Amino acid sequence: MDAGVRISLRLDLSAYDLFDSGDPGAGGAGARGAGAAIVQVHSLADPTLVADAADLWAGGADGAFGPRARVDAALAVRRAARVWPPLDRLRDQDAPDALALSEDELNDLLGVAAGRLAAAGVAVHWPRDLAQDLTATAVVRPAPGSATDGTGFFESEDLLRFGWQLALGGDPLTEAEMDALAEAHRPVVRLRDRWVLVDPALVRKARKRDLGLLDPVDALSAALTGRAEVDGETVEAVPTGALAALRDRLTAGVRPAEPPPGLAATLRDYQLRGLAWLDLMTSLGLGGCLADDMGLGKTITVIALHLKRARSEPTLVVCPASLLGNWQREITRFAPGVPVRRFHGPDRTLDDLDGGFVLTTYGTMRSAAPALAGRTWGMVVADEAQHVKNPHSATAKALRTIPSPARVALTGTPVENNLSELWALLDWTTPGLLGPLKSFRARHARAVETGEDEEAVERLARLVRPFLLRRRKSDPGIVPELPPKTETDHPVPLTREQAALYEAVVRESLLAIETARGMGRRGLVLKLLTSLKQICDHPALYLKEEHARTGGDRLAARSGKLALLDELLDTLLAEDGSALVFTQYVGMARLITAHLTGRAVPVDLLHGGTPVPERERMVDRFQSGETPVLVLSLKAAGTGLNLTRAGHVVHFDRWWNPAVEEQATDRAYRIGQTQPVQVHRLITEGTVEDRIAEMLQSKRALADAILGSGESALTELSDRELSDLVSLRRPA
Numbered sequence: 001m002d003a004g005v006r007i008s009l010r011l012d013l014s015a016y017d018l019f020d021s022g023d024p025g026a027g028g029a030g031a032r033g034a035g036a037a038i039v040q041v042h043s044l045a046d047p048t049l050v051a052d053a054a055d056l057w058a059g060g061a062d063g064a065f066g067p068r069a070r071v072d073a074a075l076a077v078r079r080a081a082r083v084w085p086p087l088d089r090l091r092d093q094d095a096p097d098a099l100a101l102s103e104d105e106l107n108d109l110l111g112v113a114a115g116r117l118a119a120a121g122v123a124v125h126w127p128r129d130l131a132q133d134l135t136a137t138a139v140v141r142p143a144p145g146s147a148t149d150g151t152g153f154f155e156s157e158d159l160l161r162f163g164w165q166l167a168l169g170g171d172p173l174t175e176a177e178m179d180a181l182a183e184a185h186r187p188v189v190r191l192r193d194r195w196v197l198v199d200p201a202l203v204r205k206a207r208k209r210d211l212g213l214l215d216p217v218d219a220l221s222a223a224l225t226g227r228a229e230v231d232g233e234t235v236e237a238v239p240t241g242a243l244a245a246l247r248d249r250l251t252a253g254v255r256p257a258e259p260p261p262g263l264a265a266t267l268r269d270y271q272l273r274g275l276a277w278l279d280l281m282t283s284l285g286l287g288g289c290l291a292d293d294m295g296l297g298k299t300i301t302v303i304a305l306h307l308k309r310a311r312s313e314p315t316l317v318v319c320p321a322s323l324l325g326n327w328q329r330e331i332t333r334f335a336p337g338v339p340v341r342r343f344h345g346p347d348r349t350l351d352d353l354d355g356g357f358v359l360t361t362y363g364t365m366r367s368a369a370p371a372l373a374g375r376t377w378g379m380v381v382a383d384e385a386q387h388v389k390n391p392h393s394a395t396a397k398a399l400r401t402i403p404s405p406a407r408v409a410l411t412g413t414p415v416e417n418n419l420s421e422l423w424a425l426l427d428w429t430t431p432g433l434l435g436p437l438k439s440f441r442a443r444h445a446r447a448v449e450t451g452e453d454e455e456a457v458e459r460l461a462r463l464v465r466p467f468l469l470r471r472r473k474s475d476p477g478i479v480p481e482l483p484p485k486t487e488t489d490h491p492v493p494l495t496r497e498q499a500a501l502y503e504a505v506v507r508e509s510l511l512a513i514e515t516a517r518g519m520g521r522r523g524l525v526l527k528l529l530t531s532l533k534q535i536c537d538h539p540a541l542y543l544k545e546e547h548a549r550t551g552g553d554r555l556a557a558r559s560g561k562l563a564l565l566d567e568l569l570d571t572l573l574a575e576d577g578s579a580l581v582f583t584q585y586v587g588m589a590r591l592i593t594a595h596l597t598g599r600a601v602p603v604d605l606l607h608g609g610t611p612v613p614e615r616e617r618m619v620d621r622f623q624s625g626e627t628p629v630l631v632l633s634l635k636a637a638g639t640g641l642n643l644t645r646a647g648h649v650v651h652f653d654r655w656w657n658p659a660v661e662e663q664a665t666d667r668a669y670r671i672g673q674t675q676p677v678q679v680h681r682l683i684t685e686g687t688v689e690d691r692i693a694e695m696l697q698s699k700r701a702l703a704d705a706i707l708g709s710g711e712s713a714l715t716e717l718s719d720r721e722l723s724d725l726v727s728l729r730r731p732a
Helices: 013-018 053-057 069-083 085-092 103-110 112-119 150-154 175-182 200-207 216-225 241-251 269-283 298-309 321-334 362-367 369-373 394-400 419-429 437-450 454-467 496-514 518-537 560-574 586-598 612-624 658-665 688-698 700-707 710-716 719-726
Strands: 005-012 033-043 050-052 098-102 134-141 160-168 188-191 194-197 210-214 227-230 233-239 288-290 315-319 340-342 357-361 379-382 407-410 485-492 579-583 603-606 629-633 648-651 677-684
Touching: 005 013, 005 069, 005 098, 005 103, 033 053, 033 069, 050 053, 053 069, 069 085, 069 112, 085 098, 098 103, 103 112, 134 200, 134 216, 134 227, 134 241, 160 175, 160 200, 160 216, 175 188, 175 200, 210 216, 216 227, 216 233, 216 241, 216 454, 233 241, 241 454, 269 288, 269 298, 288 298, 288 419, 298 315, 298 321, 298 379, 298 407, 315 321, 315 362, 321 340, 321 357, 321 612, 357 362, 362 369, 362 394, 394 419, 407 419, 419 437, 419 454, 485 560, 496 518, 496 719, 518 688, 518 719, 560 579, 560 586, 560 648, 560 677, 579 586, 579 658, 586 603, 586 629, 603 612, 648 658, 658 677, 677 688, 688 719
Parallel strands: 134 233, 288 407, 315 357, 315 379, 340 357, 379 407, 485 677, 579 629, 579 648, 603 629, 648 677
Antiparallel strands: 005 033, 033 050, 033 098, 134 160, 160 210, 188 194, 227 233
16 A cells, blocks of 8 residues: 655765766756766655665566555655756656756755755755865965074074865875865865865865965964964964974973072072073073062072073173162172173273173163174063063163073063053064064954953963963962961041042032043043042142141141051051051152151151162161161152062052052062061042042952053043042041
8 A cells, every 4th residue: 555755865976977068967068967866765654665766667666665656756756846946857757766966956955955855855865975074274384494493483584384284084185185176176076085075165275275475473473373364364273393393392381490500599499480481482582571470589580590591691681770789689699600790870881791790771771772782692681671661662672772692571560551561572572473563453452452352362362371471479389488468458537638628629620621621631630630649648748838847746637648657657666567658759758758757767768869879778778677667659669679678568649550559569578578568558538549449449350451551541531420539428
């Protein structure tokens, strides 16, 4: 009894050469045969019963399918032809058993046609051994004979080949096989004794697989990120040969190095790892940025690197003036016998150099760049390298003129405001690594800084990570090396005089700001913020009372902060403690110093105008305990100084960028510190300081992004937002 049939199509790709291009059954004259679709008949009553239509029409399957099977199969073919018209050609055949396919028809079956047929109950069966894992990868090949170190790539004038490499099942095709694939004109080809499904896009890549040449910088970037741009599209890129070996060396972890001979110190494990990393980078000719937190021993690590490299040429260290003495003392202490010379002051000279170290300041380097560039250096070190974070500054340009086979940047803050600063550092240590600044901003920085593209963040990290070593005090393995640190915010009330001044300035300034526009408005906002912070510190600072009376408690009575500072110092001095007091205003530093001197408290004041020899004497007096209180201006003393005698750090006023405050704190909280460090932040209640403190505490990540550029970010606030920020909120 007949129960009906359905049909399916089995593709026979080996049949493509059985049909001539002039056969109308293969799509008409001029069409190239690409294979055949064999019609199969399935019994609806018995799903296991299957036969080719050719066998059914030959009469060999009538017993199994029944006498109406041929009619039902012909009707099924007709219904399928409504879904896919090429099947209509089967009606012209004595037996609708096989349909010769053109390349276009085979392509159609690879796409939407198969889906439409399946929806109509007609399955399309491909050969079981059909391979569908043909892939293409952009491959970077170094020039023949390239070395496996960075010098070979960055100094070579040979460009690197860049092109498509096709692979079957992950196994790369030979040039001959890619040539054969490039000549293919059908979606399925015979390759390595099997049928392979070929995307037309892959054929185009095989035909035009040479993508041109890459310069070494772009090649290394592609190797590290695994990405490259081709015709405006980002594609996967794979390095080969010596370039792959270089990538592996850069991305592999380093083992702690052995301490070099002549080093009179015991390095901690993380310092030995830093030494090994710097040794690797400088030996490759690539340079690096050691961006450890302040106080983790970058100076001694570089001294050890100098000894390990054992070059006859001297090492040039460029640093702020305040650090010259520290470098000289550290070298003399940890590398006894190594010559060290200061190239600074009117009697400076580079004559008769005999290896060792030459120390100079950024200012001297800028003015004496031609003389320094005319010498041969074994290594150039830029300490507190954020001083050259602006690549267009005269200092940065001068530093770039001094040649060296190894460049090392030292900084605790590789990025303070934006990623262009990171570009400036790494483009000095490894010129060309990140490409031109304009393209770096377009390709990486904008996507990362907006925070909208997580993949862009990871891509930049993969590129930068090998060239920048960043360790924090909070990292595992470092925390045990340091004593605990306690941070406390001290809310301080305004005095009546301060509150009256504060409200008057807010009222008058907001009226002026409401009618101002553009740069004029921004200037007024900055002036307002500065005025309010100065009032919060002390009325005498805002009123410019340079000769304010200091006798008795007159100064302290006018400022809640100064009164609290007296209480803190009285307590810690009674316990034989020492303290650093930071303020961003030199005028406030002078008021504090005069006030403490009037109270017979031994105190020194260090600011940007303090001569280098006097700075060193102040540091020595403080470290010896002779002067228990050191007042410092934040910008002049926020970096480089080693002041581990201090068990207390007082921030008299808040800085908009928390990283700057942390650098100042790290003058005391650093390797060599043996006592707990207490950090005191004085914050006037209900003021703009109070609101900024709330932001820094509750939304630290957001605050870094918003306030990282300092007060200028706040100039873009609306009038209403600005009023809410600065208006005085009196306690209930």
